[in-house]
Amino acid sequence: MIRTSSDYRAAIRKDRDIFLDGERIKDVTTHPAFAPAVDLRARIYDMQADPQHRDVLTSTVGGHSRTIIAAVPFSQAHWWAKRRANERVFSQLGGIASRTGDETVAEFWSLRDCRDALVDMDPQFAGNIDAQILASQTDDLFRISANTDPKGNRAEQPGPKNPDTLLRVVKETDAGIVVRGAKFETAAPYADLAYTKPNIANWGDTLPDEYAVGFICDLNAKGLKFICRSGFSRPGTERDYPLSNRFDEIEALVVFDDVLIPWEHVLFHRQPRAATLIRSTLHRYSAFFFVHRILVFADFLIGAALLSCRQTGIDREQAVRDKLTRLSVWREAIHAHLTAAIVLAEKSPAGQMMPNQSLLFAGRVHAVSELNAMMQIVRELSGGQLALMPSAASFDDPETADWLKNYLSIGEDVVAEDRRKLMAFTRDLINSEHASHKLSFQLFGQSPPHAHLASVYHTFDWDGPLSLVRDAAGLDDKTCHKGPTAPETATYGDWHAPDMPERQHSLAEFDALEENLS
Ligand SMILES: Cc1cc2nc3c(=O)[nH]c(=O)nc-3n(C[C@H](O)[C@H](O)[C@H](O)COP(=O)(O)OP(=O)(O)OC[C@H]3O[C@@H](n4cnc5c(N)ncnc54)[C@H](O)[C@@H]3O)c2cc1C
Missing domain, CATH: 2.40.110.10 (Butyryl-CoA Dehydrogenase, subunit A, domain 2)
Structure with missing residues (x-):
């Protein structure tokens, strides 16, 4: 329905x-x-x-x-x-x-x-x-x-x-x-x-x-x-x-x-x-939607920063381009985690397609832990006008409108009202009370950061690096016993293979996950 x-x-x-x-x-x-x-x-x-x-x-x-x-x-x-x-x-x-x-x-x-x-x-x-x-x-x-x-x-x-x-x-x-x-x-x-x-x-x-x-x-x-x-x-x-x-x-x-x-x-x-x-x-699927929203938010941040840089002409500076690039690198890594989590998905206990857990949860840590720094880059690129822009009422007031039109228009292309609109939008995206509240939401809304890390700890396949070093250093097998919560890694091929291993099928296996606080 x-x-x-x-x-x-x-x-x-x-x-x-x-x-x-x-x-x-x-x-x-x-x-x-x-x-x-x-x-x-x-x-x-x-x-x-x-x-x-x-x-x-x-x-x-x-x-x-x-x-x-x-x-x-x-x-x-x-x-x-x-x-x-x-x-x-x-x-x-x-x-x-x-x-x-x-x-x-x-x-x-x-x-x-x-x-x-x-x-x-x-x-x-x-x-x-x-x-x-x-x-x-x-x-x-x-x-x-x-x-x-x-x-x-x-x-x-x-x-x-x-x-x-x-x-x-x-x-x-x-x-x-x-x-x-x-x-x-x-x-x-x-x-x-x-x-x-x-x-x-x-x-x-x-x-x-x-x-x-x-x-x-x-x-x-x-x-x-x-x-x-x-x-x-x-x-x-x-x-x-x-x-x-x-x-x-x-x-x-x-x-x-x-x-x-x-x-x-x-x-x-x-x-x-x-x-x-x-x-x-709880979050083995829902983390996808949570991280996806941060991806969309990243696009809002990039769009706001780039538009401002283009309006003011600073995008010709290499140092500015470097900052824009940092934003896009962060964004692309979120995109990559979401995409890879599906391409390398795992079969869940009920036979559902579960995003690759290690990649999804690592993507959540990446997206959330860098968010504040990315907002700071946008703040820096937008310049002080973000905090200084007069209100819409001043743009309407016949006593002040012409001054604002004169001083805040940028050449022939950017009329003052568009500059005001962009600054108002960006301020509400990164500077206002609403913006900082959204930042708190991203920090805590699904679970607190220490739980985000715990989710990665419990889903990352530690066996790969362990055996790599065990073999390279010629260590005894006993030194590298398998941890209780290390899951099998799934690959794209596994998903399609008829003998795809089922994960966490029994109660005993669920018990092994008890410490995972995601
Ligand atoms: C905007 C917003 C919207 C929210 N919406 C919802 C909602 O819809 N539904 C819902 O159920 N909840 C919601 N929450 C609540 C959110 O899930 C909790 O804020 C979050 O789980 C953290 O719990 P807490 O605030 O009690 O922090 P606390 O448990 O007091 O933790 C505070 C800090 O203490 C430290 N800490 C605590 N325990 C540990 C530990 N074991 N190991 C290491 N460090 C630790 C960490 O630094 C942690 O960030 C929302 C929160 C916010 C901010």
């Missing part, structure tokens, strides 16, 4: 307890802080129905239309199609929406990989898991991820002294479980469902049972309170802050004040091992 934007708006226009800066929000679809983000998601729904974009964003399976993003990937063609679909969306939106549901839908492909292991642990939720995986592919609802609790003292386990540091089950009823706690969630005030699971942490099997729960939360459920951070959009400043006013996706601390989760929405319950399994495999 392909959803319409009006169905989406109607579904989120329910009586939710949403709070922003001391105000209770009645309707997120019209409130100025939320409406722009709602419009972005609605625009994607509209594009799915638009003949101009429909074929890139949707396909027909068994007579039913589905989004290309939500389909479980089984081939390289599926991945290229997903990448094309998101590129079409971003080019039409004119900016990057960080949370549109694709990352969370990809978490369901990981769930599908874990399905048999979860059912081995506790068969009672098998039907729920299957139903939720199917729904995530077919109903086109807006799903988000709820992982992060406020956590309190990270060095302490949750327990009787600090019961509220993680979300927990406080009661079981005939209708379902009752949960209490809080989670940080981007887009929660205007999404449909939150895939909710325990926080990233090295709890292992010692996580008390009541905290080891995973479920789908209907964001219209009674007892949810959405306490939002302040927004960046300011009516009347759209021309000065074009991105703040269109791409602010407000996060909320979502409080679960004894919320009833119906049994049919429960995926696992009282299963610390399930919690670890789900968290350790």
Whole structure:
């Protein structure tokens, strides 16, 4: 089913307890802080129905239309199609929406990989898991991820002294479980469902049972309170802050004040091992979408820097070209990681096409760790006008307009208004409060940097370099025992080979991944 934007708006226009800066929000679809983000998601729904974009964003399976993003990937063609679909969306939106549901839908492909292991642990939720995986592919609802609790003292386990540091089950009823706690969630005030699971942490099997729960939360459920951070959009400043006013996706601390989760929405319950399994495999697909957004962001950075350099004529300087080249080298390496992750994809436990894990996670580290430095290059190339440009109102004011036209036009080609627009756009890309918030999102939104590194540590094939040096130095085999988490490497040829080795097939093999905190 392909959803319409009006169905989406109607579904989120329910009586939710949403709070922003001391105000209770009645309707997120019209409130100025939320409406722009709602419009972005609605625009994607509209594009799915638009003949101009429909074929890139949707396909027909068994007579039913589905989004290309939500389909479980089984081939390289599926991945290229997903990448094309998101590129079409971003080019039409004119900016990057960080949370549109694709990352969370990809978490369901990981769930599908874990399905048999979860059912081995506790068969009672098998039907729920299957139903939720199917729904995530077919109903086109807006799903988000709820992982992060406020956590309190990270060095302490949750327990009787600090019961509220993680979300927990406080009661079981005939209708379902009752949960209490809080989670940080981007887009929660205007999404449909939150895939909710325990926080990233090295709890292992010692996580008390009541905290080891995973479920789908209907964001219209009674007892949810959405306490939002302040927004960046300011009516009347759209021309000065074009991105703040269109791409602010407000996060909320979502409080679960004894919320009833119906049994049919429960995926696992009282299963610390399930919690670890789900968290350790969560981003094996969704990291692709996360990194892909940074690739698109890189193109925005390069375009903004190059346009400014061309306007001011500094692109003839070799030192300037070197900086532009550094941007493009960073961009191309992200592109290469994404592309290679699919070309050298691995077969997942459920037979899905999983991006090559080592390449994908290494690409995530590369993209995120260099991002701040790349923004600094754009800042440098744009020059001080980025911070000094008067507002659009001054360009309109008859008393000042002519001065600005005179001094800020560049020759005959660049009119002052275009220079202003470019500086305003670039400022909102790299300098404004909105820009630094997006930088924090890239740093933490999927998981913190130390977890990004841990993912590479646990997926890189250490055996290659080990055996290279063992053989070259003539070392004894015992010196180079195989580590417990080193996976088989897959190659393009492996993928097509009939005897492609299945990875992490058994529970024991999943256990070996327990330390992977991605
Ligand atoms: C803009 C934004 C949007 C977000 N959206 C969502 C969302 O939609 N859903 C969601 O669930 N979460 C979301 N988050 C939360 C995000 O997942 C967390 O911020 C992130 O997991 C880090 O957790 P924390 O903030 O509690 O940091 P902490 O756990 O306090 O960690 C802070 C720092 O301490 C150090 N540290 C902590 N533990 C270790 C360790 N074991 N080893 C080494 N160093 C360590 C690291 O330097 C780390 O960066 C969002 C965050 C941001 C900023």
